[in-house]
Amino acid sequence: MKICIVDTTFARIDMARYAIEVLQNLMPDAVIVRRTVPGIKDIPVEIKTLMQREGCEAGMVFGWVGRSLVDKISYAVYSLALQLVQLELGRHIIDVTVHEDESESEEELYRIAADRARKHAENLYLLLRRPEELVRRAGTGRRQGYPDAGPIMGGYG
Numbered sequence: 001m002k003i004c005i006v007d008t009t010f011a012r013i014d015m016a017r018y019a020i021e022v023l024q025n026l027m028p029d030a031v032i033v034r035r036t037v038p039g040i041k042d043i044p045v046e047i048k049t050l051m052q053r054e055g056c057e058a059g060m061v062f063g064w065v066g067r068s069l070v071d072k073i074s075y076a077v078y079s080l081a082l083q084l085v086q087l088e089l090g091r092h093i094i095d096v097t098v099h100e101d102e103s104e105s106e107e108e109l110y111r112i113a114a115d116r117a118r119k120h121a122e123n124l125y126l127l128l129r130r131p132e133e134l135v136r137r138a139g140t141g142r143r144q145g146y147p148d149a150g151p152i153m154g155g156y157g
């Protein structure tokens, strides 16, 4: 089992290292192949060609989006491209992205980034190895980077 990972030099936190720790713990048999590109718009072609060349079962990508409108437009373009790559390959590529304006505090941004990377690595493990556990978690308000929102209990319908 191979997992492909692509991140960027634009990012201000090494998010991939947190995800790799979790993946190695949950899937010690998995081989992890990692590449780094300048920014998010360079990720789609890199993750696609890497997954095709390496035969990865799935991928994870780590992006950092700046505060400006042009940054956010770049993210929208990248996000669509990533969807197309997943559809073309028929493979999951988990998109771990931190938006720099999610917090004014660098400490909080660090916490968000590490939590999101770790939880999405667990999500990838569940997608690949424990799909029934994800079904069990349906509708439970899970979040990455923040505490879970939790489920809205019945009794309203």
Ligand SMILES: Cc1nc2c(=O)[nH]c(=O)nc-2n(C[C@H](O)[C@H](O)[C@H](O)CO)c1C
Binding pocket: 008, 010, 011, 038, 039, 040, 041, 042, 063, 064, 065, 066, 070, 071, 072, 074
């Ligand atoms: C405007 C902009 N914003 C971001 C960003 O928020 N995050 C990021 O990772 N990269 C950004 N880039 C750079 C592009 O992703 C890419 O690296 C360059 O256009 C070179 O291909 C650009 C050009």
